[in-house]
Amino acid sequence: MxxxxxxxxALLVVVVALLLLVALVRFIQHKPPAQAAGGxxxxxxxxPVAVSVATAASGDIQLRIPALGTVTPLATVTVRTQISGxxxxxxxTEGQTVHQGDSLAQxxxxxxxxxxxxxxxxxxxxxxxxADAKLDLKRYEGLVxxxxxxxxxxxxxxxxxxxxxxxxxxxxGQVNTxxxxxxxxxIAAPVTGRVGLRQVDQGNYVTPGDTNGIVVINQLQxxxxxxxxxxxxxxxxxxxxxxxxxxxxxxxxxxxxxxLADGKLLTVDNQIDVTTGTVKLRAQFENADGLxxxxxxxxxxxxxxxxQNQIIIPNSAVRRGAPNGVVSTFVYVVNxxxxxxxxxxxxxxxxxxxVAVTQGLSxxxxxxxxxxxRLRDGAQVQLPNAxxxxxxxxxxxxxxxxxxxxxxxxxxxxRRPRTHPKPSS
Numbered sequence: 071m072x073x074x075x076x077x078x079x080a081l082l083v084v085v086v087a088l089l090l091l092v093a094l095v096r097f098i099q100h101k102p103p104a105q106a107a108g109g110x111x112x113x114x115x116x117x118p119v120a121v122s123v124a125t126a127a128s129g130d131i132q133l134r135i136p137a138l139g140t141v142t143p144l145a146t147v148t149v150r151t152q153i154s155g156x157x158x159x160x161x162x163t164e165g166q167t168v169h170q171g172d173s174l175a176q177x178x179x180x181x182x183x184x185x186x187x188x189x190x191x192x193x194x195x196x197x198x199x200x201a202d203a204k205l206d207l208k209r210y211e212g213l214v215x216x217x218x219x220x221x222x223x224x225x226x227x228x229x230x231x232x233x234x235x236x237x238x239x240x241x242x243g244q245v246n247t248x249x250x251x252x253x254x255x256x257i258a259a260p261v262t263g264r265v266g267l268r269q270v271d272q273g274n275y276v277t278p279g280d281t282n283g284i285v286v287i288n289q290l291q292x293x294x295x296x297x298x299x300x301x302x303x304x305x306x307x308x309x310x311x312x313x314x315x316x317x318x319x320x321x322x323x324x325x326x327x328x329x330l331a332d333g334k335l336l337t338v339d340n341q342i343d344v345t346t347g348t349v350k351l352r353a354q355f356e357n358a359d360g361l362x363x364x365x366x367x368x369x370x371x372x373x374x375x376x377x378q379n380q381i382i383i384p385n386s387a388v389r390r391g392a393p394n395g396v397v398s399t400f401v402y403v404v405n406x407x408x409x410x411x412x413x414x415x416x417x418x419x420x421x422x423x424x425v426a427v428t429q430g431l432s433x434x435x436x437x438x439x440x441x442x443x444r445l446r447d448g449a450q451v452q453l454p455n456a457x458x459x460x461x462x463x464x465x466x467x468x469x470x471x472x473x474x475x476x477x478x479x480x481x482x483x484x485r486r487p488r489t490h491p492k493p494s495s
Contacts, residue, residue, distance in 0.1 A: 118450040121441030123404055124384050128433040131380045131421045135307070135372040139297030139321070139353075141362045143288040145261045149174060150283040151276045152254040155181065157284075160272045168259040168287065175284055177276065179255040186248035193241035200234035207231050263289040288364050293357045294336060295321060297370045298348035307338070307351075310374045319353035321362065322369040331355040331362055335372065377419055380426040387437040388417065388425060393447060401431065402438035402445050404453070410438060412447045 159176035162168060210224045259265075269282040276284070299307065310317055317335040322328060333355035342349045353370070355362055362368070387401050393412045402410040415430035431437070438445065445451070 118408070118452040119441055119444050120452040121402075121404075121438045121445070122454060123436050124387060124439045126381050126383045126427065126431050126433055126435045126437060128379055129382050130376050130378050131382055131419050131424060131426045132376050133306075133374045133419050134421060135299050135303050135374060137297040137299050137351075137370040137372065139295040139368050139370040141364055141366040141368060142294050142296050142352075143263070143290060143364050144292060144294055144354075145263065145287075145289040146364075147260050147263075147287045148283040149257065149260070149285050149287060150280065151175075151177060151257065151278055153177065153182070153251050154277040155255065155275070157270055157272050157274050157276050160268060160270075162265050162268075162285065164265065164267050167262075167264050167290075169262045170259055172259045173256065174259055174265075175257040175270075177255040177257070179252055182248065182252040182255055186245065186252055189241065189244040189248045193238065193245055196234060196237045196241050200231065200238055203227065203231045203234050257284065259287060261287055261289055262291075263287040290360060290362075290364070291357050292354050293362050293364075295319070295333070295353050295355065295362070295368060295370060296350055297353070298343070298346065298350050299372065301342045301347050301349060304342070304349055306374055307372075311335070311338070314375075318373040319355075320371040320373065321353075321355060322371065324367060324369070326369040330368060331357060331359075377426065380418065381428075381431050381433055382424050382426055383431065383437055384439050385420070385423050385425050386439045387442075388415070389442055402442050403431075404436040404438060404451060408453060409448055409450050410445055 155177040157175060158178045161173045161175055168174070207224075207227045207230075210219060210227050213219045214221060214224050264287065266286045266288070268285050270276055270280070270284050307317075319333045319335055321330045321333065323330055333353045336352045336354040338352075339350040351372070353372075383401070388399060389401065390399050391397070393400060398414045399417055400412050400414045403413045404410055413430055416428045418426035418428040420426075438451065441451070
């Protein structure tokens with residue numbers, strides 16, 4: 071007992087070590103074979119890895135410049151009254167599409183009709199005075215020849231005729247002004263477009279100084295989108311404009327998944343914004359279906375040129391890392407013996423889910439698109455439909471092959487024996 075009290079710590083360590091050793095032996099005895107050796111299809115060291123593949127094909131690819139744009143109407147007009155008066159009638163419906171010249175509102179015309187009548191009366195009065203002054207002038211000219219009146223009286227009469235002539239010209243101007251004011255009581259649409267919410271109700275007194283006007287009209291067909299592109303793309307843009315004349319522009323929704331409209335590049339701004347290093351462009355769209363709405367944010371794809379005879383693969387086949395100790399862009403190429411080879415590649419133009427390869431790959435070679443994160447140089451792979459044609463028989467130009475992924479219907483993938491741990495004794 072004295073020995074145990076003196077060496078109890080050492081004895082405790084020995085007992086714990088024995089218990090751990092027994093537990094390790096029992097764990098090794100009951101470990102499933104597939105887990106211990108690394109079963110096929112799970113990326114084990116000795117088993118093939120199930121992957122999806124695609125064939126590099128020669129084809130055309132579109133050079134695109136992406137941008138974020140704002141939908142802007144060709145014309146935005148705030149309809150205002152040119153005269154003051156009572157709003158007698160509202161002749162449009164909110165949200166209605168109106169055409170240039172359509173009636174929008176009517177201001178009470180009676181004060182302006184009365185003003186016109188008054189100006190016309192003044193004109194007729196002064197015309198009569200002028201006619202009488204001309205008759206007197208004619209008489210005075212005869213009397214002067216007979217030396218019956220003084221020359222001064224004749225000169226005075228001539229001045230009076232000139233005075234009445236000026237008065238009539240002034241009256242005619244006032245009549246025209248009254249006619250214009252009367253015309254302004256009828257408010258018409260200045261452009262074709264869609265009216266917004268009305269800012270004035272019928273019966274209100276309106277003046278030309280009203281801030282909000284009567285209604286706002288936006289021209290929606292056609293409509294434009296203003297978007298910026300980096301200044302680095304300006305040389306290619308101007309070269310494309312000189313060669314093609316008109317460039318195609320595509321508008322997509324906020325998620326960049328659904329195309330909204332196709333249009334043409336309308337114009338390029340005359341200078342680069344030095345604060346952002348971009349230049350603004352305006353593209354025009356017919357917008358027949360009305361999918362583009364003023365001030366809407368859209369994703370823009372400016373199509374510059376179509377490159378021909380490019381080696382094209384899916385974007386998912388491209389990997390970035392340092393498999394050989396040097397950071398590079400590479401792909402896994404599938405050999406005829408169903409092993410993979412790391413192949414550094416140089417990428418070119420990206421077009422959606424496709425990318426052009428300028429160096430490192432040839433047409434017809436098969437590359438791994440999915441499952442590459444479990445591969446290494448020389449690893450064996452399990453191809454989709456392994457009992458059928460080789461993976462390199464996918465249709466040329468497919469960005470993503472239609473081969474089923476491992477485990478999906480039609481592609482059972484590698485089969486593994488079902489194992490169960492032995493019951494503990």
